[in-house]
Amino acid sequence: MVMIVYKIKYNEIPKLKPMSAAIGFFDGFHKGHEQLIAAAISEAKKNHLKSAVITFAPDPWTVFKPDANRDHLLSDEEKEQFCKNLGIDEMIIIEFTREFAALSPGQFNEMLVKLNVKYLVCGFDFTYGYKGLGNPQTLKEQDAFHVEVISSVNDEDGKISSSRIESLIRQGEVSKAASLLGYIYSVNGKVVHGFKRGSSLLGFPTANIETPAGIVLPELGVYTGMAAVDGILYPAMINVGYNPTFDNHSISIEGNLLDFHQDLYGKIVRFFFVSRIRPEIRFNNLDELITQLESDQKAVKPALAKEKALIRATGSLWSLKDSFVIIG
Template identity: 35%
Template sequence: MKTFQSIYDFQPKNKTVLTLGTFDGVHIGHKKIIEKLIQNSSWCECESLVLTFFPHPRMVLQDNTEIKLLNTIDERTELLQKSGLDNLIIHPFDQAFSRLTAEEFVSSILVDQFNVKKIIIGYDHRFGRNRTADIHDLIEFGQKYEFEVEQISAQEIDEVSVSSTKIRNALTEGNVKLANDYLGYNYLLSGIITKGKGIGRTLDFPTANLQIQETYKLIPKNGVYIVQSLLENKLVYGMMNIGFNPTVNGESKSIEIHFFDYEGDLYTKNIQIQLVDRIRDEVKFENLEKLKEQLYKDKTVALHYIKSL
């Protein structure tokens, strides 16, 4: 897959079959649409193309938006890379782009820039300045500029919408297993490992502190999780705490991972954590000794679970 950071960087060699959207989560509903896109492009010997935007349009057009996304833009790119697409464009969404009229978007971008043969789009898709144009306008533009429009059915759109909502709700409630079922993969947290206070080491549970740069990334409910990560090309399991460390009167939220059977130095490295399941809520214990006892119990639960995989 070739990735482009702007619409204007893309120069197709053939006609294209296109779909567009945020594709946040790149979950099982999205994958059905992408499979349809790739299948259509194969039939007509065209290039498959996904157009997505960053920042999310709501971040630009709505003041004080609290939108939380399932993927960082790097995670989204990595997931789409695995889908078999020919091309991905991540175009910077800004006020100027939002002011393009519907016909300007169609003629200057879909036709002139993308050499589009077919666009696969949701029946409820709206586009152009103030989102005034709909699928019927797009079909008329298709007749005028000689490209085909295939509508994604209401049922398929509902599947995508319901999946996204259920994934967000499940993660907010700590139900990682359900979220992973809808995603079709384990939920991801990506970031840089930074130094913490070192309290975990005094309890025989040294932790790696994950610092996530993207403030828009959805962080699951506070608690203890079973996780896995690919470290130096080896799959390593561990347990992770999301929360405020109330036993030691923590004042800020942190994400700390204790890896099993790993001795390497991870400080300053970018790593990706996959959430496998959730063990329990975060609890304030009477003292550090009680916390240490619970950590051993958590480890036993995690190792038993891992053996069952």
């Protein structure tokens, strides 16, 4: 399926076909977001409408606080890929500016009418317009389109939200984060030359990727996980950190791919973080480090074997194939 992406200004709207749309910022596409999108797609199918996602870029936070560093769970390009793989027909990205933020609720509603929205799905806490005065109730103060409001999606600890998931990932709780996302968290980058200690000194060759800018990184430590190479998932032991045994001064992300012997330099590799094995440790000597790495590596496949359903869901979202080594 080919998804059409429209990048527009709020006051320069193209002619679009009638649509059923989910609206929001959608950082992370977690389980709450999935309910919005599923509802929009369901209504589109029932009433022969285009299914759509309406979102905004850049992040409103960066418009009002341009000097603040703001990391995200997904890049804009990754959001587009997720929308496509979730079965959305059209993605409408409205440029977020101060002028756009100053729209009254009524003006915002008029914009949605011009977009040819016939059915709109939003979260219960969606706000918009001048000082965030717009909300689901003000969306309903028009009769051009129907509004469906999705209630809070919760687990045993409360509301599922992007900020909560971000906090879990920063704490290394990637397994818990995956339970809220519905898939395994990942980061990607180009494989670059590292210090080559993994292969030459330790016997554990690693692929080092450029640290992605603006993306949330897991807490420092060693993780069980996977690496996506050319559309296929491979088991991997992944390290995020400074390699304190060697006194590195910059953070690195590197993975030891199991049962893999290809040259990866220059390729784009995506690392998926399944569970955290341990924090970073400074070892007294190389023998201690090697012994620990052997133990860490042995933890990878058993951890993946427990998450087959989650791995398949993750592979589907990213259009990846399962490695025979993982699934068996």
